[in-house]
Amino acid sequence: MTDEARLADFEARIARGEKIEPGDWMPERYRSQLIRLIQQHANSELMGALPEGQWIPYAPGFKRKMALIAKVQDEVGHAQLLYRAAETLGKPRHEMIEELINGSSKYSNVFNYPCDTWADIAMVGWLIDGAAIVNQTIMQTGSYGPYGRALRRITYEEAFHLKQGYDLVVTLITGTSAQRAMCQEAFSRWWWPTMMFFGPPDKQSVHTEVLQRWGIKPKTNDEQRQIWLQKFVPKILELGLEIPDTALRRDAESGEWHITQPDWNEFFRVINGDGPMNRERLALRRLIYDEGSWLRRALEPHLALPKAA
Ligand code: FAQ
Numbered sequence: 001m002t003d004e005a006r007l008a009d010f011e012a013r014i015a016r017g018e019k020i021e022p023g024d025w026m027p028e029r030y031r032s033q034l035i036r037l038i039q040q041h042a043n044s045e046l047m048g049a050l051p052e053g054q055w056i057p058y059a060p061g062f063k064r065k066m067a068l069i070a071k072v073q074d075e076v077g078h079a080q081l082l083y084r085a086a087e088t089l090g091k092p093r094h095e096m097i098e099e100l101i102n103g104s105s106k107y108s109n110v111f112n113y114p115c116d117t118w119a120d121i122a123m124v125g126w127l128i129d130g131a132a133i134v135n136q137t138i139m140q141t142g143s144y145g146p147y148g149r150a151l152r153r154i155t156y157e158e159a160f161h162l163k164q165g166y167d168l169v170v171t172l173i174t175g176t177s178a179q180r181a182m183c184q185e186a187f188s189r190w191w192w193p194t195m196m197f198f199g200p201p202d203k204q205s206v207h208t209e210v211l212q213r214w215g216i217k218p219k220t221n222d223e224q225r226q227i228w229l230q231k232f233v234p235k236i237l238e239l240g241l242e243i244p245d246t247a248l249r250r251d252a253e254s255g256e257w258h259i260t261q262p263d264w265n266e267f268f269r270v271i272n273g274d275g276p277m278n279r280e281r282l283a284l285r286r287l288i289y290d291e292g293s294w295l296r297r298a299l300e301p302h303l304a305l306p307k308a309a
Contacts, residue, residue, distance in 0.1 A: 014215045019145035022088040030214050033207065034144055035089050037216065042082035043100045043107035045154075049075040050281055051115040052124060060118060067164050068121070074157045081150040088146045101286045103273050110193045112275030119172055119179075119186035125165020127190050127232070131197045133158045134228045143215035173239050187236075188244040195262040196270075198225040204264070229257040 001009075006025050013020065020026055053072045059065035083093045099105035110128050115121060133155055140151035172183035199205060199221035211217035219227070233250075236243060247260045269275065 014143045021145045038086040042079045045079035047107045047111045078154045085146040085150045109270045112277045119182045122168035123186050123190040127194045129161040138219045192262045196267045
């Protein structure tokens with residue numbers, strides 16, 4: 001078969017809704033785009049565990065602490081599942097971890113902002129896990145089998161994280177005036193990074209076209225952002241939180257929300273390593289990696305795959 005015939009066959013399979021599996025023929029660009037995207041997703045889960053993990057000692061009460069510990073463990077488990085899915089495409093995990101800690105591979109913008117109050121943990125659990133669920137529910141219908149299957153399991157667990165976050169927000173917003181103020185203050189800060197979570201506007205997106213052509217990203221960044229707005233704005237207003245976008249409005253005919261665009265210059269600075277917490281978060285990840293080196297060395301000989309005969 002020629003490469004052209006292989007490509008036509010591959011695209012026909014995707015058009016029929018078939019899943020592509022690791023041993024199947026795939027264009028090199030399909031492989032490299034998937035590695036980029038899944039690797040960044042895995043990095044985000046691993047880095048997302050840091051701000052929440054740092055709050056475990058300060059969680060207000062035993063039950064809150066148990067729930068947060070469980071959530072942080074889940075996030076690290078999600079990273080494991082996703083690195084595994086990326087490995088099926090031929091990139092070894094240690095390379096991906098090294099690229100994360102040397103800053104050459106990206107992770108979600110949202111984990112480069114400070115979490116200085118307990119209300120920040122509420123916002124990560126509610127707004128960010130809510131955004132992750134919107135994204136992952138869409139991405140799990142994509143064309144690559146191992147990524148879709150990992151996402152189905154991850155989204156199931158994120159549903160518990162979302163409930164945890166919502167419960168925290170409800171407790172704060174119905175609490176004392178100091179708790180309400182803390183909740184509003186954190187919400188106002190998290191609104192803009194959450195708007196950026198789904199990536200730049202479609203007209204500025206670099207990868208959407210190829211990801212859509214091969215069924216990897218079934219909905220565009222703006223479409224995903226709109227789904228989040230449809231779900232979350234009514235809930236936010238119901239809780240009495242004030243949205244810091246004074247121009248936000250809903251189009252009566254289409255039902256779509258129109259937003260003020262966040263500061264996309266800030267977004268590109270943050271994802272390229274120059275956000276408020278990038279250095280601190282990566283330094284902590286590097287420290288954890290270095291401290292675990294004795295264990296990797298001890299396990300290495302036992303994990304080595306048997307040599308082919
Ligand atoms: N942050 O051309 P596009 C979570 C980059 S999981 C950082 O539009 P694409 C769970 C993009 O990579 C959160 N960088 O890109 C949790 C590209 O740069 P590159 C992670 C971003 O791929 C919750 C450039 O901008 N989820 O939160 C971001 O078509 C709570 C141009 O962008 C995923 O990764 C961003 N937000 O679409 C854990 C889901 N957006 O690579 C703990 C899978 C864009 O050329 C606590 N990924 N960039 O150097 C996706 O769905 C897509 O990759 C998008 C971006 C939608 C994120």
